[in-house]
Amino acid sequence: MAGTVRSEQEFIAHVQSGGVVEAGDWMPEGYRRAVIRFIEMHANSEYMGALLERDWIARAPTLERRIAITSKVQDEVGHAQHLYCLLEDLGRPRAEVLSDLLEGRSRYNSFFHYPTASWADVGIIAWLSDAASIIAQKALLQTSYGPYRRILPKICWEEAFHVVHGREIMRTLLSGTRQQRDMAQEALTRWWPRLIYFHGPPTPAEKDADLTIWKLKGRPNEDMRQEFLRLYIPKIHKWGLQLPDPQLSFDEPSQRWRYTQADWEQVRLIGRGQGPASQAQLEIRRRAMEDNRWVAETLAPVPPAQEASR
Ligand SMILES: CC(C)(COP(=O)(O)OP(=O)(O)OC[C@H]1O[C@@H](n2cnc3c(N)ncnc32)[C@H](O)[C@@H]1OP(=O)(O)O)[C@@H](O)C(=O)NCCC(=O)NCCSC(=O)Cc1ccccc1
Secondary structure, X not given: OHHHOOOHHHHHHHHHOOOOEOOOXXXXXXXXXXXXXXXXXXXXXXXXXXXXXXXXXXXXXXXXXXXXXXXHHHHHHHHHHHHHHHHHHOOOOXXXXXXXXXXXXXXXXXXXXXXXXXXXXXXXXXXXXXXXXXXXXXXXXXXXXXXXXXXXXXXXXHHHHHHHHHHHXXXXXXXXXXXXXXXXXXXXXXXXXXXXXXXXXXXXXXXXXXXXXXXXXOOXXXXXXXXXXHHHHHHHHHOOOOOOOOOOEEEOOOOEEEOOOXXXXXXXXXXXXXXXXXXXXXXXXXXXXXXXXXXXXXXXXXOHXXXXXX
16 A cells, blocks of 8 residues: 555545555554554553463473463463564554553553462463453454554464363363362352453444544454353353353343443453552562563663774
């Protein structure tokens, strides 16, 4: 295109006809801000989500599970790494993004602001939150921002493998002892309401209008949540697990699941660092950044003046 696009009208015509936008192309400022907002929330969620699971590497019950969870954590951090690179290309340096995250100026998905309590939580996180995230990410496969669109198939592919890893943890627990089955049920009871928040509030179409015209956001939040519920409630029931929501019911006329509505303002605040484990998790990251600062400093390019005097 894109060399020829110089106005918002031409830009909209370009993306509406299926054109993609590259980092160096002209784009409306609002579009640039929205891409950064989207990718930054995604990147931070991958990064902080990995932290929840990292805690369990040393506590995995078998060697095979330890290898699998180590590799999942590596995948998630890898996704964050790719996404932070996309932000750099848009003029948002990684150091700035990370310092905003650690200083509590940015956000990540509310799902990852809670503490884990047992190995069964690891199963639920991998099985169900990765499933929810695939739905959100598949909705972006046709997004107009080219670099994001090109990295998403790899991310979705890896998340699909994580779902299998989580499902196998759950299958093992559910075919185990009474205590293991109870652990699985307790984990589902704990995480279910947070899964309901995962795709965000049921936003009115007007709020998504720009994102839709720009072909940036693929689907309304509620549609994504309904797809998740449609796919996973039958699987959960098939395994004999109980869902803790007394208002959960299927509405035949609309073909939609009804569920207890969240306090969405509260969910937004949790995403901004007010969750029960937000500060503890950010503190672990802060300490790791401090401990490893010498590596970044050692690897930093030497300014030419210092180089000459060596
Ligand atoms: C759909 C949505 C999440 C939100 O749509 P939007 O159009 O952006 O927002 P909308 O206007 O609908 O909302 C109004 C306000 O509410 C905020 N808010 C909304 N939802 C949440 C929430 N859940 N938590 C907290 N806040 C939330 C929202 O920011 C906005 O705040 P603002 O008014 O700006 O202050 C979108 O960003 C998306 O699809 N992102 C890409 C995919 C992605 O990020 N995936 C991440 C998971 S990666 C993963 O899981 C892999 C993994 C698995 C396991 C372990 C490790 C890793």
